[in-house]
Amino acid sequence: MTAARSDPLGTVRERLQVAAEVAAALAEGRPVVALESTLISHGLDYPHNLEVASASEAAVRESGAIPATVAVRGGRLLIGLDADALQALATAPRGTVMKAARPSLGVAVARGGWAATTVSATMIAAHAAGIRVFGTGGIGGVHRAPAGASTFDISSDIDELARTPMAVVCAGPKALLDVPNTLEVLETRGVPVVAVGQRELPGFYARSAGFDAPHSVPDDEAAAALIETHLDLGLGSGILVCVPVPADKALPEGVAREAVERATADAEAAGIHGPDLTPWLLARIAAITEGASVRANTALIVNNAGAAGRIAVALVARAAGHR
Numbered sequence: 001m002t003a004a005r006s007d008p009l010g011t012v013r014e015r016l017q018v019a020a021e022v023a024a025a026l027a028e029g030r031p032v033v034a035l036e037s038t039l040i041s042h043g044l045d046y047p048h049n050l051e052v053a054s055a056s057e058a059a060v061r062e063s064g065a066i067p068a069t070v071a072v073r074g075g076r077l078l079i080g081l082d083a084d085a086l087q088a089l090a091t092a093p094r095g096t097v098m099k100a101a102r103p104s105l106g107v108a109v110a111r112g113g114w115a116a117t118t119v120s121a122t123m124i125a126a127h128a129a130g131i132r133v134f135g136t137g138g139i140g141g142v143h144r145a146p147a148g149a150s151t152f153d154i155s156s157d158i159d160e161l162a163r164t165p166m167a168v169v170c171a172g173p174k175a176l177l178d179v180p181n182t183l184e185v186l187e188t189r190g191v192p193v194v195a196v197g198q199r200e201l202p203g204f205y206a207r208s209a210g211f212d213a214p215h216s217v218p219d220d221e222a223a224a225a226l227i228e229t230h231l232d233l234g235l236g237s238g239i240l241v242c243v244p245v246p247a248d249k250a251l252p253e254g255v256a257r258e259a260v261e262r263a264t265a266d267a268e269a270a271g272i273h274g275p276d277l278t279p280w281l282l283a284r285i286a287a288i289t290e291g292a293s294v295r296a297n298t299a300l301i302v303n304n305a306g307a308a309g310r311i312a313v314a315l316v317a318r319a320a321g322h323r
């Protein structure tokens with residue numbers, strides 16, 4: 001006990017409940033990919049949420065890695081959900097599942113019951129378990145402020161990326177954010193942002209945010225090489241890997257922008273703030289685009305899971321090559 005307490009992550013580790021398959025893969029140095037659960041409980045509706053979660057796990061397996069969906073249940077941080085647990089989380093009535101981020105993780109653990117993990121909470125749990133690659137849809141960032149104003153609504157995902165050394169694979173900062181300001185804060189906090197397969201920053205619903213990413217690499221293999229170097233430097237920060245949404249499911253630039261602007265104005269008028277804002281905006285954008293945003297969101301989540309799997313496999317192969 002004393003030894004565990006001297007480790008700053010000891011207390012998180014003590015709360016982990018790692019699925020047998022995931023534990024075996026980690027012990028043998030095989031590739032594992034963490035997946036988040038807020039998109040299951042707060043991002044998509046049943047049965048679509050379960051289909052996307054299952055398809056993401058399948059995409060990770062197809063790449064040769066083991067998926068580990070992360071959530072909180074009964075005061076434990078689950079690393080890897082079996083089919084029954086995924087089903088239970090996906091069908092839990094709205095409002096019964098907490099959204100757990102770094103600031104609310106203690107509350108979620110103390111409360112018992114189910115909590116879904118955002119990017120920040122998933123990073124905390126996955127890193128404590130020894131996982132280096134995490135696939136998600138979009139990260140939280142700096143929200144948009146009304147014209148002429150500034151906002152303090154900056155997701156704890158940003159700070160987590162600054163302090164937790166792992167690769168997070170996403171489709172670019174969500175279009176519903178203030179993307180330029182999100183990039184500024186990531187830069188300030190020491191988080192490299194790299195686009196895969198193109199110079200431009202992926203724009204979540206659209207393939208491009210309309211400007212170049214800070215860095216870019218040609219493919220997953222090159223992404224793995226960069227991740228390895230970044231993590232080897234021991235800087236302490238994570239790295240944000242941005243993969244464009246599949247072309248056939250992308251929303252045209254103008255459609256995405258218009259939907260985001262309308263939804264943001266509606267949220268402002270409805271007085272939505274705090275952790276409720278991101279799920280509210282996602283639902284509003286889905287209504288405005290008549291489901292097209294959900295098709296894009298689905299495609300990019302599954303696509304990112306596959307990319308994260310290939311990157312995790314490449315990282316393990318590189319480590320074996322150095323021995």
Ligand code: PSU
Binds near residue numbers: 038042141155
């Ligand atoms: N991207 C999606 N759907 C989601 C989210 C991201 O397509 O549901 C979630 C992620 O879990 C992310 C969180 O970490 O939204 C950010 O919430 P906030 O802005 O409140 O920090």
Ligand code: MN
Binds near residue numbers: 153154155156274
């Ligand atoms: Mn917020």
